[in-house]
Amino acid sequence: MVWPCPLPVDAYVAAGREVEFPRPACPACAGGLVFWSGYWRHVRAAGRCRKIFVPRLRCGRCKVSHALLPAFVLAWRLDVAETVGAVVAEVAGGWCGVRPAAARRAVPYTTARGWVRRFRRRALELGTGFAALAVELGGDALRPAADAGRFALAAIGAAFGAAAGLPGWLGLGVWRFACSVSGGRLIAANTTSPWMMIGKRRFMPPVPP
Ligand SMILES: [Zn+2]
Numbered sequence: 001m002v003w004p005c006p007l008p009v010d011a012y013v014a015a016g017r018e019v020e021f022p023r024p025a026c027p028a029c030a031g032g033l034v035f036w037s038g039y040w041r042h043v044r045a046a047g048r049c050r051k052i053f054v055p056r057l058r059c060g061r062c063k064v065s066h067a068l069l070p071a072f073v074l075a076w077r078l079d080v081a082e083t084v085g086a087v088v089a090e091v092a093g094g095w096c097g098v099r100p101a102a103a104r105r106a107v108p109y110t111t112a113r114g115w116v117r118r119f120r121r122r123a124l125e126l127g128t129g130f131a132a133l134a135v136e137l138g139g140d141a142l143r144p145a146a147d148a149g150r151f152a153l154a155a156i157g158a159a160f161g162a163a164a165g166l167p168g169w170l171g172l173g174v175w176r177f178a179c180s181v182s183g184g185r186l187i188a189a190n191t192t193s194p195w196m197m198i199g200k201r202r203f204m205p206p207v208p209p
Helices: 009-018 081-092 098-104 109-121 123-136 148-163 174-181
Strands: 033-045 048-059 064-067
Touching: 009 033, 009 048, 033 064, 033 081, 081 098, 081 109, 081 148, 081 174, 098 109, 109 123, 109 148, 123 148, 123 174, 148 174
Parallel strands: none
Antiparallel strands: 033 048, 048 064
C-alpha cells in the first residue's frame, strides 16, 4: 500500500521510526488496520542513498499485514518516484535519449533504460487507467495517441491536473500522485490488476496538512 506522503525525503528520513503516517482501511475488508511492526529500506534521492522506516499495518480480521510505503517510494525500486518519473517523462516524451536523462539524475544507464522499457511495455495500460481516472475526477477525456508512451504521459498529467483540484494533492507533484494511485506499481514487472487501485472507492484524497 502507498500513502500520499507529502513530506520531503529528508524530513521522512529524519523522522525515523517516529514518522507520522495515516491508518488507511484494510484493502481487502475495509476494516481497521493497526500498527504492527515495520522494516528499514533504502531509497536513493538526488544521488544519495538514505534509510527509511516503512511501517507495517495489520488487519485483525484478515490476519494479513500490509507495508505502508510513502508515495516517493516505488515498490522494489531504489530510486525515488520523482527520479524515475523525470527520466521516463523525458525519454518516453521524446525529449532526449536514455543516456543524457540518466546522467542528469546520476543514475546508472542500464537502470534508467530498464525503467523506460518497463514503462513503454505498460504504457497502453497506464494510459487507459489514468485517462479513465482523469474523467472520473472531472477532467477532460483523452484520445489514445499514436505513441503509447506519450499517451500514458498525457493521461498521467491529465489525471494529476484533475486531482490537483482536490485538497492535498497538488503539493505532492505528479509522480508521487502517479505512484500513490498505482499502489507503487507504476513500472512494476508483475502486477495483478493494478487498476483495481483506481476508482472512486480506492481513490482517497490525502488528509490536508
Ligand atoms: Zn481486512
